[in-house]
Amino acid sequence: MTALLDIRDLDVALPAVSDRRFAVRGASLRVDRNEIVCVVGESGSGKSTLAHAVMGLLSPALKISGGRIDLDGRSVTDATPADLRAMRGEKMSMIFQEPLTALNPLMPVGKQIAEGFRAHNVKASGAGIAGRVADLLRQVGLPDVERVARSYPFELSGGQRQRIMIASAISLKPRLLIADEPTTALDVTTQAQVLRLIVD
Numbered sequence: 001m002t003a004l005l006d007i008r009d010l011d012v013a014l015p016a017v018s019d020r021r022f023a024v025r026g027a028s029l030r031v032d033r034n035e036i037v038c039v040v041g042e043s044g045s046g047k048s049t050l051a052h053a054v055m056g057l058l059s060p061a062l063k064i065s066g067g068r069i070d071l072d073g074r075s076v077t078d079a080t081p082a083d084l085r086a087m088r089g090e091k092m093s094m095i096f097q098e099p100l101t102a103l104n105p106l107m108p109v110g111k112q113i114a115e116g117f118r119a120h121n122v123k124a125s126g127a128g129i130a131g132r133v134a135d136l137l138r139q140v141g142l143p144d145v146e147r148v149a150r151s152y153p154f155e156l157s158g159g160q161r162q163r164i165m166i167a168s169a170i171s172l173k174p175r176l177l178i179a180d181e182p183t184t185a186l187d188v189t190t191q192a193q194v195l196r197l198i199v200d
């Protein structure tokens with residue numbers, strides 16, 4: 001069976017001015033459906049870069065210079081920006097390390113989740129989408145969901161913001177969910193809750 005995610009001999013080149021040539025060198029990795037795979041390595045070893053490469057979200061300074069990435073039998077490395085936009089959310093999504101920098105500070109969090117539905121042409125009325133956002137917030141264990149949906153990121157705790165990121169990442173039921181150290185910014189009890197939530 002084709003792998004859900006198949007990374008073969010991936011190289012990601014750093015800008016010419018860097019002291020090293022590659023952020024990722026010869027990485028190969030396979031993830032099957034319903035499988036959890038952990039990537040472990042020291043700080044700066046290229047874990048986030050690998051995740052960003054899969055999502056098609058590398059910073060412009062970094063270039064895939066070798067190898068390939070296939071998601072569900074389709075090439076990510078050869079995909080156009082429009083293909084990648086369509087794949088992100090529905091086929092793959094990512095929970096970022098720092099919710100405070102990943103969330104838009106000027107928009108209520110409920111509206112940010114709703115934008116994902118609209119961007120992917122989910123057919124529903126405004127009230128229908130609001131209902132789906134509320135369901136998602138309940139699913140990730142947030143209390144008082146109507147109030148939370150109207151809140152701005154700065155009005156929520158670190159654990160609540162991370163739950164918002166998870167709600168947003170799972171909103172379109174992606175096949176592949178990438179979590180880039182999603183609990184680094186949290187206390188130990190909240191870390192355990194967030195990890196359990198991701199496994200659920």
Ligand SMILES: Nc1ncnc2c1ncn2[C@@H]1O[C@H](COP(=O)(O)OP(=O)(O)OP(=O)(O)O)[C@@H](O)[C@H]1O
Nearest residue numbers: 014015023042043044045046047048049050059061
């Ligand atoms: N935009 C960029 N420009 C130049 N170098 C970069 C850029 N992004 C990452 N790098 C370099 O690529 C290497 C890998 O970084 P990356 O963030 O992927 O590591 P990591 O394993 O995720 O680290 P951490 O565990 O600390 O998050 C590092 O040497 C980093 O300095």
